[in-house]
Amino acid sequence: MLMQIQTEAVTQTAPILALDGITKTFPGVKALDGVSLRLFPGQVTALVGENGAGKSTVVKTLTGIYQPDGGEILVDGTATRFPSAQHAADAGITAIHQETVLFDELSVAENIFLGHAPRGKFGLIDWKTMQRRATEILTSIGAEIDPTHRLRDLGIANKHLVAIARALSIDARVVIMDEPTAALSHKEIQELYELVETLKAQGKAILFISHKFDEIFRIADRYTVFRDGQFVGDGMISDVTEAELVKMMVGRDVSQVFPQRESHLGDEVLQVVGYDHPTEFADIGFTLRRGEILGFYGLVGAGRSEFMQALFGITRPSKGVTKIDGSIRIIRSPADAIGNGVVYVPEDRGKQGAITALPSAGTPCAMCEQGKA
Template sequence: MTEAIPALRLEGIVKTFPGVRALDNVSFSVMPGEVHALMGENGAGKSTLMKVLGGIHRPDEGRIIVNEKPVVMTSPLEAKAKGIVFIHQELSLAEELSVAENIYLGELPRKSFGRVDWKTLYERTNAILKKLRVGFDAKARVGDLSIANQQMVEIARALTVDAKAVIFDEPTASLTDAEKVVLFDVIADLKAQGVGIIYISHRMEEIFRITDRISVLRDGQYRGTLKTAETNEDEITQLMIGRKLDLSRNAIHHELGDVALKVEGLSCGTFFQDISFEVRRGEVVGFYGLVGAGRTEIAETLFGLREPTAGKIYLEGQETRIHSPADAIARGISLVPEDRKGQGLVLGMNCRDNMTLPQVDDLKAGPFVAEGSEIAIFDQYRDRLDIRTPGWKQLVGNLSGGNQQKIVIGKWLSMHPSVLIVDEPTRGIDVGSKSEIHNLIRDLAAHGYAVIVISSEMPEVLHVSDWIVAMFSGRIMRTFTSDEVTEDNLIQAISGITPDKAA
């Protein structure tokens, strides 16, 4: 019997940047009709390997082989022409253009004299959108779509070419549960057509649901490939990080202080209504709920990004009004946003400037910023948070997701807040860095911070929280201490089921 030929193979790939060996003799292959997971901590080399495959980086050593033919990738367009399609985690869409124009950008069907064949363009696009079961059509402006629907436009691009291999990079990060089901159906269809799928995700439940094999990178080196059906999360985690993780539920090991933040009857239009809770110094309060439950909107209201329509906010026992982020910062409230790249960082700036951005005016010596003071702040929080970077001059956009998140946290800790709100603290972060962020959150509470954590991941909110606020449709359904909460009663609460109905 003839052995199957890989759809795509990388052999002995080496890539070095100044001071960093990002890839060290890495080999990887995906078979036709296979879903092959590529896993590793942030900074393990996954993104660099994919950029080599996509023609963004030229390898220092090694070969790329498509259908047993060595190829040289010089650009993403050339990669696509050879049947290698990328679905990026970071959206790369033109918001002012239509869905159809984005999907066929650079390949618009033409009529005589170079005119765009709009009828054909819309027909082709709507046929693809029908497969994805989305609620918008070819003529919709991309900028008017939700982030989740924009992600579906990215996915639609993969269906326009005769793909040999499709790379999905964290494709479900912005999708609802219903949209995930559609995505997995699309992947199953591509698999049935003999397309090789490379699936990059930190979500173990997805990896074990849809993949056939799992390959692991660590510190730029290949660590092994396992059949999904013959391994488990513990084995993959140890391959990724070289150690076991402590995933036990949180327990309080320190004294709680005074109430730092108290909210009474807070409402904001249709986003949330009649919200009341308090957070003490030394305490982590977790907010858990489905998409649209109002959790992020509460954080944005406390940070002055939204005006409340009713209710009161008390800080250190004093009623206060917050009309802007500047008000919130001045009163000791800081927000680590859900979208760290879009709202928390300036990716083209270096680490030092990102960390000191909110306090530039306070660091001025005359008309200039005191560079020595900025570097001192960066050095302090780099050491405290174990931020892994060659130095302060490194662009934040070049850091791993976990280290980017630490830069955002360090930025706000350097302002010495009394209340720290962290929205989706580990979204898009690998399992090892997740553990570090969780330990950091607990450590901040132990040092007297009042911390609010908003998370869509049940294990996370159970692990870090002293008590949990369960929300449904803009309202608090129940609150739980870490001792009384169970997965069952938490799921019932965020689904709108009250205790009497559950009984």
């Protein structure tokens, strides 16, 4: 009976932020087609959909990066507009983006308070206050990071924690989390869950975007499903199953989405023996067969990325042997790896996987040239 009363109270709460019939069109593409979304105080709403469903476009609309072509944005029931990101921030909307947008040459504290640093007399930055507040925010999310350190000295996971701290450095009413656990370890994910519970207790509305159903069912109170830029449905997470969500996402039964497949493994194609690095990893060895998917698992700092970079020729191991199709291959550079049919999709695709100074067609062409393809 108590649970029913609580559920009824939750469903009767008015939303802090709502989208009503939002449309957004780009040349040749209708990214959003009359979508709706409601975010409630003290609750987590999971936005669910396949890649291309319109989730990122909604996030950019809510944060003032994009302006909708049609429909209304409602804050506390009043229609409003966000002509810029600053207008959205002034309305209490903050976002933790999937791709961290930070500045390596600035300190951690400077990154957290970029654009809204605390100031003292004569309008000068109050460095002591900024570092103290940065420490408080980092501590609140379980991040043991010195706010005076340069961002460039941090790993991917810690940079992501700095991005979370920056999002929480403003007095937000709505917190958008776009794939927030992508670069975090298991321990850091648990700490993020605790942070979400704290934000809920403070009455903040949270939009949570994730492809991981265990996360969605772990922390979400509500769900909203988009498909191909259109609103499909919403409701309480307690009233839906994973299979039902998948069906709403893709428009067909889960058994058709993930049909049972037989795996036929072929000959050994890659063998790695005794890979060592003075500081990152030791005695790594494995074999990989044609048609096989081999997963590497470990906590942040375990050396997974460092080993893959060595295997691809970005860094040099102190010793080790690589065999491809039974023959020893010497890989001293990425060009050697590509020439031997080995490619690498890095963890930080924005900085390591693309040459941003080139046009979109430039990166694959550069890789082809590098590998003499």
